[in-house]
Each structure stands twice: as structure tokens, then as C-alpha cells.
Amino acid sequence: MAVDDRGPAGAEHVEIVEVGPRDGLQNEAKVLSVDDRIAMIDRAADAGLRRIEAVSFVNPRRVPQMAGAEEIMKGVRRGPDVSHIGLVLNRRGLDRAVEAAVSEVNVAVPATDGFSVRNQGSTVDAMLDTLADIDRALEGTGIPLSVTVSTAFGCPFDGEVSTERVVEVVRRIADTSAVEIALADTIGVGVPGQVTELVGAVAAVVGGRALRCHFHNTRNTGYANAWAAAQAGVRVLDSSVGGFGGCPFAPAATGNIATEDLLYLLHRSGLHTGVSLSAAAALGDWTGARLDKEPPAYLGRAGDFPA
Template sequence: MALPDKVRIVEVGPRDGLQNEAIAVSTAVKIELVERLADAGLRVVEAGSFVSPHKVPQMADTVDVFRAIARRADTSYPALVPNEQGLKAALACGVTEIAIFVSASESFSRKNINCSRAESLERLEPVADLANASGLRVRGYISCIAGCPYDGTVDVEEVALMARTLNDMGCYEISLGDTIGVGTATKVRTVINRVAATIPRERIAMHFHDTYGQGIANVLASLEEGISVFDSSVGGLGGCPYAPGANGNVATEDVLYLMEGLGIETGVDLGSVARIGDWISEVLKRPNMARAGRAILASRTVSGG
């Protein structure tokens, strides 16, 4: 299958990237991060989540973030929404796109949101109905598509079933997430092809974590399967509070470097994203996990650029 001419990068750093950080991140930093990413050319920046502050304290100020960010007309700022209460809060903040999430693993669903997969879908149906009726775009996430920290292997048929259900709820796109980063190229190809037999391939996005160093390899395998939408996180920020040992998301800088090398259009300025990754890593007092970002900044320092 021919590689796509262009791809869309969904930047999840401000939400998925920050949600598991141990140190408190100020609202001002979050606002600056969202705005700088949008200014770098990222046309989708997931800006927060309307979840319980007791479960995810880092996202407690999402309302303040959405009220303060300077929104570009050419950029979408989705928010993760777990229930009707979260959706109402999102609507009050002028959110125009939401994401809802389910798990392909039964145990992960119970650990993450304290209910079965079937119950999670029942809870989300009125959320999706109200969002669609309110004119919001709805995106779906499926976690643990390649493996689960509790169940181990996840049946690809379960992934396909959840994808079809979210599609039927009105999700315009389904992001398949390797939450614990155990996927390899062969597994990723298998999942994509099975899901693509259930929903249109152009509605599939991929979301990789880099726990085993397979993130970029899996992006390339997905490209070769015709996928053209990828979630990534500046500086490789991320992890999951309910997936022990899961490293950060595949770094936006690394994905952009791959795309540039393949001649695939992204519309994003790699140099700007590299600087943002370096800045936010310093703010968080953590290593910058973006290999391409570190290399670009180091080469410019040596050359005096």
C-alpha cells in the first residue's frame, strides 16, 4: 500500500502527556504549552480533560485552561470527556470537539473507570448522543489494543468490536491506543487490518507509547497500512496512571522527523516543536524523551544556529 502524501498529527501532550506528572503544573504553563503547540502548526491540540479532579488531579484546572487559551480559527482543541457531567462542563467552556474512551481489555476497564466494557459503552451512549446533537465532533479512543497490564494478551476481535460500537455511536474517528507500548509492527498490522474490516480505514488513527522503543517502528508500519492520523506527545511526555510501567507517548518530534524523511507533509514546524519539547521538559524537571528533538537542538548549538 502506498504511503500517504500527508498526515495529521493529534498533539496529546497537554492532556495525555501531563496527566501523570507527579509535580503540579501551573495553569499558566498549560495555557502556554497549548498555544505554543498550535503556533508551531499543530492543527489538533488536545487541551485537557473534564475528569474527576480526585482521580486525575493534574487535570483539575481544565475549565480554566479552556477559558483562557487564545484559540486559533484553524485549530481544534479537543477535550477528553468521561461522562455526561464532564460533557456539560465542556459545553459550558465552548469546547467544540470531545474524545470518549473505552478499553479493549475487561480488567483495564474495571481498574481505570471501575466498570465493565459493556457498562462503559452504556454510560457513553448518552454522552455521544448529546455531543452529536450539540454539534460537537466526537472522537473515540480504545486503549490496550496490543496488550493489557492485567490481562496480558488482548484479542483483536475485542478491539474490532469496540471500534465498531464507537463508530456506530457517531465517532468520526477511532484512535487505537497501545497503552502500555508492547505492540510490534506485526501486531499493529494485524490490529489495523482487522479493525479496517469493521470500519473505514480512513477513520482509524493510531496512538503509540514507547515503553519498548517500538513507537516509531509502529508508526511506520501503520503508514504502510494506509493510516494517516497519529497521536503523539511533545517531548515524549506521558504515561498512564492505570498502566504500571507504561512509558510516555511516542514523541511528536520523532514522528515529525520520520515524516520529513519520508517526504510526507505535516504542516508542522519541527524546529519549533523541538524547542517546545525542551522547554516543557525543563519546566517539569524531567529528561526530554524526544530523540530527534534533542539531536536537532544539539546540532544547532554546535553549529551556532
């Protein structure tokens, strides 16, 4: 089967959720302008990315890199085939997201109290109550809800996280109208065997919802984990152009897996994404130039194969 820039034609499809404009930028020392962030989002759409985590409705005093969410949503190029996702952590954030007309609301619910209290100022149980309130408030808006279970593979404060704990949190999320549930390796501690086990256990309780995975490459296992997820049947994966990213509230957290490197892995393995590898690599370089740092991704340096 021939492999082109967007994956083998007619092959099984894997959806890529581009998280660079939010998760990719939120931990960077340099704060990009609203105009640069709009350009980044629009260029991602031009590359073929159809779901883009564009903004975060958090307190800009805590995360200044995410200031200007409303201005960005006003400035991005809208289209019926591109979903602009807004991250929401509380009811105030939801009200802002609805007013800004995001395409999709994503709520992060940690699997551990240690991370939840430090990152979001509440326990996991309290966050699940907040999620239920957000879910009720979204009724009638037409905006779909997705939920990310952060620290699903390990916590910087509470240590190991059991599969049973993650399943318990997912089971409570499944009581909402969420159309998709994501498992996030927030600090990049997971390994492929753990991915296989956790995906299998969670699949039994998601109630037919789409399952998504989010990996960081902190310990150089992110791409192996992404492949393990794909092998386990996951067909939605997060990544960030250039491989930028990290959490300001997770010590030593480093970048997300890079979109361009993930595309190479998936395309050469016979899966289709519909995303241009060359355009994604160019956007990773463009983003790095604006952040004044070299992208962690390799494709921008090594290039595709065959050339």
C-alpha cells in the same frame, strides 16, 4: 523531493494530534500551573499543530495534573483552524466539556475489563453504554465525537488482547456518530506486525470513519509501530512534545512517542505534516524545563538533519 521543517511540500499529508497537554502531563510528578498549560497549548498551535488534546474532564482528586480544565479552555487562544480536544469519560465530564466549549470530545473506551474497571470504574460494556449516552447528548451541539480504544494492543491486567476483541469493540463504536476511531497502545506492548494486522481488521468495520493510532514507546517499538500504521494507510497519529506521558492507572507505563522524533521520521520518509520540527523540539525542551526533567525525545539533543 526537498524536505523542509514541516515536511516535503506537496507530499501526502499525515495529521498529528498533539496529546502532550493531556496525556503528556497526566502522569508527571510535578503539576504544571494553568498558565503554563495554556502557554504549552498555544505554543503547540504556533508550531503548526492543528488538533491538540488540551484538557481532561476527570475528577481532579484522582488526576490532580488535569485540574483547571475550564480555566484552561477560557484562557487558550481560539482560532477557526485549531481544534482543542477534551477527554471525557462519563456524562458529568461531557456536561463540563460542552459548557467549556471544547472543539471536539474524545471518549476513551478500553478493550479490556481489567483496565476499564481500574481506570474508569466500569466494565467495557458499561463504557459502551456510557458512550451511547454521550453520543445522544452531543446531538445538536455541533461538537464532533471521536473515540479511542485503549489497551487495544495489550492490557496490564488481562494480558493479550485478541484482534477479534478489538474488532468487536470497534464495531459497537461504529454504531455511534463518532467521526474518528483511534487504536491506542496504552502500555507500549505492540509490534509492527500486530499494528498491520489490527489496522487491517479494524478498517473493515469503521464504516469509512478516519482511523487514528496512539503509541507509547515503553518497549522502544513506538516509532516502528507509527511507521507501520502509516504504511498501512493511517493518516492520523498521536504524539506528545518531548515524549512525556503515561497512564496513572497502568503500571510501568512510560511516555508517548515524541512529536519532534515522529516528525523527523515522517518528514525524512517523504510525508508532510505542516508542523515545524524545530518549534516542536523547542516546546519539548520548554516543557521539560517546567517539569524539571530531561525530555525523553532525541531531537532536542541530536538536532535535525541536515542541520
